[in-house]
Amino acid sequence: MALKHLTKTGQLSRFILRLDRVKVSLWLIGITFFTLIVPAAFEGLYENQQERDAMAETMANPAMTAMVGPGNLENYTTGAMTTHQMLLMTALVAGLMSILLVSRHTRGDEEDGRIELIRSLPAGRLSYLNAALVVITGTSVVLALINGFGLYALGIETMDLAGSLLYGAGLGGTALVFAGVAAVFAQLSESSRGTIGLSIGVLLFSYLFRAVTDISNESLSWLSPLGWVTKTEAYTNNNWGPIFLMVVAAAILFILANYLQSIRDLESGFLPSKPGRSTASSFLQGPLGLAWRLQRTGAFFWAIGMFVLGASYGSVMGDMESFFEGNEMLQQMLQPVEGLTLTEQFIPMLLIVMSIMATVPPVIAMNKLRGEEKKERLDHLLGRAVSRTQLMGGYLLLAVLNAFIMISLTAIGLWSAADAVMEEGLSFSMIYGAALAYLPATLVMVGLAVFLAGVLPKLTPFVWAYVLYSFFVVYLGNLMQFPEWTAKISPFGHVAQVPVEEAAFLPLFLLCVVAAALMALGLIGFRKRDISA
Template sequence: MFHNSGKLLFFLGKADRLRITVWLFSLTVITIAVPLAFGNLYPTQAERDVMAQTLSNPALTAMVGPVNFETYTIGTMTAHEMVLLTALVVGLMNILFVNRHTRVEEEEGLLELVRSLPTGKGANMMAVFLHILFINLLLVLLISVGLGVLGIESMGWNGSMLYGMVLGGSGIFFAGITAISAQLADNARTSFGIAFAVLMIAYLVRAVGDVSAETLSWFSPLHLSSQAEVYGANHWWTILPLFGVGILLFAVAGYMASLRDLDAGLLRSRAGKTTASSFLGTPTGLALRLQRTGIISWGIAMLLLGASYGSILGDLETFFEGNEILQQMLAGESSASFTEQFLSLLIVVIALIATIPALMSMLKLYKEEKSHRVDLLYAHPLSRFQFFASHLSIAAVQGLVMFLLAFAGLWMAGVAVMTEPFSFLTIVGAGMAYYPALLVMVGVTVLLIGFFPEKSGWVWAYLLYAFIVLYFGGLFEFPEWMEYLSPFGYVPELPNEDMTWLPLILLSMVALVMVTIGFRGYKRRDLQG
């Protein structure tokens, strides 16, 4: 049943060594840096108590959870503001890893190759489970030791270990969810969509429950991260459901895998039409049809994301007064109001998130090539330019649509909660200023696909760098030149700053040059296999 699962585990570790390093290094560095920053910004207990009071705002409670601590120390402040959001990221990390080594590899024919060797039918699932368990336990070790050795008085080893275990347990839980979705769906897109939807629903259910009905919060596994009260009461029992249910889900997934055929899913796909439409017969129509579910899902997500951020645009002036950490994350020296400064921060965060589906759409070009499905298309009278242009146009238009949906949601929610709301053109115009930066990111992706296709995934690291520098730059006092290593750093922060068109024109030209050079490389190189 599990014959040679050990060898498969070794191969998984070797294939993921770089991804594991990047993920764990990023999570550990950010986690350790936050309490150090808090210690400098809030050296006295009185300042921390003021911070605790401001975070009792319903909007912030929905984002990071309720304040359940009697004494708001550096440790409890770190746990309250970081554990939930970090658990969300860890959940996403595990979803990507499990989906990659189950449904993606099965879709690409790799699992069929493994099955042709002397391996048990359950060997791959066992190897994936052990692989995920190793990654999360390594994360637990790095986080726990990293926080413990800081030597901060309120951050003892007991709380530091629980901090890491909560993150590891959250990862195992959502890894188990993904293992189940990989058995239900018959393709990688649907499998990822199901698992990601569960993650987002868990966050939204917890947010609504924490604000209005605590009973509802218990239906979300993410609620356990705040109930753990890390560096406070330290409730260790909260990790048992996370690890226990996660392991149980993997066991159920293994049983489900034994019931289905290779390349099939337990949920049948709907039968398609007997004849294709004329539009579906074009490269753009086919690419759009394959990405339809993802585009719709991301569109709904971006609308909800914009609306959720817009819902906190109420009486922010009072909220920001005396809140030094949030003031430092903003422009600081600007004469604009705190609401305008905070709005500019929200807009850049939304722009960065809205860039993700556009990059995914562009990377689909290489994914189709790597899986050999593009060979069937090139067997017909189809030029590389037509295939390339279909994915590029979808990526560009999709990015534009995501921007419009997100910022429209931001404006609509802002109108509902603000006495003097911003105009539609102010918010959407400020957001659309980042569209040339999105095109540059698409251009970087095209360059990688054209010349270094195996390294095209590195664009995600570049986007993560942009997020860290732009979001945490003010908090950690990063030098200004680090912002300019990202295309988003050149965009004027509207409505906090005056509009300047030159950077946007230059970014658009750079994007055009990158796409042109990248296409030439794609046109001249051999197809990848």
């Protein structure tokens, strides 16, 4: 009986793979790149076990455990270090990959009516779901293998084949578990937004849950799927039990998803959707109100995320001084400056990373305009008494406000957490001022998004390449000693690093000019071009 519901699963799997070949490859390449580059960098940074032990000592605090999980600090080899500092974070990204890929081909395709078409063909009722699961399983296995063999191929002494394969399996296993989570939520929720939102909610909850239990009671971390990743203790005890647990959990979730799919109608869900308003509120009366309405949920969660990000960096401030004493890597990055504590010197590095993170939501807000255009929804507005400038200006206004709020929240989060854990708190105005100094750089990114949307709409995603580049050169640039011009290509490389450097207003002013020019060109371009998908 069951088999007839799975007719053509193989063919559909190939079809989905064909659709996603670029996306899947990019995810795999991206994750593998970060997995491989870090231990290679560690090898260069810590020349002997003594230096690594010094690092281990600074990692031995609850804030770090909360962030990256427990590690083998007694025998902190390059392998153990990689597992400790990178495995959990990378697994989080692998889980995100699964959620996005799976929800797209389950509830996403269903919502857009594509599954209805597939179902009308001689394909089984459960074929498309299982085809999506076959593809994500394949992706997870490939992820596990290339990361495993890739790490082994680095030829680092303390990274043996068994440990490397286990490390890869940890990533692949996490991907598999969250594929299952997304597949189940795709049955429960009625929309792809809901599916993605709830699945990411579980992902973040798993992360936070194990952050709490890793500090308080490590055995409780077995309850979180992300706790399992660190329990593998790759390169130390090579514990394969958690991998087994992941596979079993994924299998159960896959079966549950199949069961739920088989008992429900197409395009229905199990979570009720409540009726909405029958009239528009007084707020939803124009293009600006609509733009806000479309992004407010996203903006709200980003705001919380930014505050938490700031606070989590702030919470490690208390241990900073001891953290620095034994750490040659950080001492290499920070030239001592008179009159400033090492903690204060570390602040610009934190701020630059946080400000680039805080650039993501305003750029998303701006790119939403192009997204709406692609879905042919701008026609409704432009077919009425709304001018192009008014329309784009509304999105721009929201993006600029968004940029201001996000950077402010990271700074407030950082300051309030640091203030709570440090004996002598930091000056709020110093932190806030230093953070706001990055606002012009963020506005350049928003300006680029406006420019692309207005003049080169097909290239809108290019702005992400620039954001990613900026992150790469300012985050890893110091560490790997890139030449200075690489940072100067990014707007973030032009901001004075308060409080280490004197605040300089000219570069900020010039960044503002560049941002304004890009915005003006974008607005003009948008008035002159065709609106088309």
